[in-house]
Every structure is written in structure tokens, then in C-alpha cells.
Amino acid sequence: MIKMILNINGTDRILVVDPNEDTLADVLRRIGLTSVKLGCGAGQCGTCTVLLDGKPVRSCVIKMKSVQEYAKVETVEGLGVSAKPHPLQSAWIALGGVQCGFCSPGFIMSAKGLLDQNPNPTRQEVRSWFQR
Numbered sequence: 001m002i003k004m005i006l007n008i009n010g011t012d013r014i015l016v017v018d019p020n021e022d023t024l025a026d027v028l029r030r031i032g033l034t035s036v037k038l039g040c041g042a043g044q045c046g047t048c049t050v051l052l053d054g055k056p057v058r059s060c061v062i063k064m065k066s067v068q069e070y071a072k073v074e075t076v077e078g079l080g081v082s083a084k085p086h087p088l089q090s091a092w093i094a095l096g097g098v099q100c101g102f103c104s105p106g107f108i109m110s111a112k113g114l115l116d117q118n119p120n121p122t123r124q125e126v127r128s129w130f131q132r
């Protein structure tokens with residue numbers, strides 16, 4: 001086990017992790033960020049997506065040994081709250097993107113990753129993004 005610091009949703013957090021066994025999803029869920037869902041656990045479904053240094057990653061397949069000290073991690077908990085949702089969360093609700101809700105946090109974070117890079121994507125660019 002090692003101690004490391006990550007900046008999670010804007011706050012530096014001291015974590016104790018097993019760098020070879022723990023995944024980023026394991027660690028985030030362990031500290032209570034349960035928006036990070038485990039679906040396939042194999043990097044296929046995207047429900048565990050978070051932003052790592054601004055880039056969407058499937059946190060279920062990211063071992064902690066590959067996460068840099070002081071890396072910036074963003075989860076849906078850092079976006080908005082029910083009283084003041086992020087515009088993406090509002091759009092998800094207004095346009096029926098929620099469905100059962102299990103994968104919503106991961107897909108919202110993936111959408112944020114897209115819009116941070118490309119604020120005005122075409123419909124085809126959105127489709128291509130989510131098929132990666």
C-alpha cells in the first residue's frame with residue numbers, strides 16, 4: 001500500500017492505495033464517490049467514465065500504478081448538485097437521457113470530456129465519440 005494525493009473534484013485528497021491491485025474506480029468508490037458505477041469491469045461499457053487530467057477514462061481498467069500523483073480527477077459529484085445542476089445534467093433530464101440512470105454519471109462525464117475539447121460537435125462527432 002502507498003499513500004498518494006489526487007485532486008478529486010477540486011480538492012486534494014490523501015489516499016492509501018494498492019498500486020498494483022486497486023483500480024481508479026475502486027479508489028473513487030471507496031471514498032464515497034459512488035456515481036462511479038461498475039458495469040462490465042472490462043473497459044467496454046463506459047459506465048465508470050471519469051475525467052483524468054481532463055480526458056475521459058474508463059476507471060475500471062486504470063490501475064493506480066498508472067495514475068500520477070496530484071492527477072486531477074473529475075466525477076459527476078463535482079459537476080452539480082440537485083439544487084444547481086450542471087447544464088449537462090439539466091439537459092440529460094430535459095431530453096430523457098437518464099433512462100434507468102445507472103450509466104448516466106459515466107456518460108455525462110464522457111459528454112463533458114467531448115464538450116471541453118469540442119464545444120460545438122456535429123451529430124456525427126457525438127456519435128463517433130460515444131462509439132470509442
Ligand code: FES
Nearest residue numbers: 039041044046060
Ligand atoms: Fe464498463 Fe468500466 S465498468 S467500462
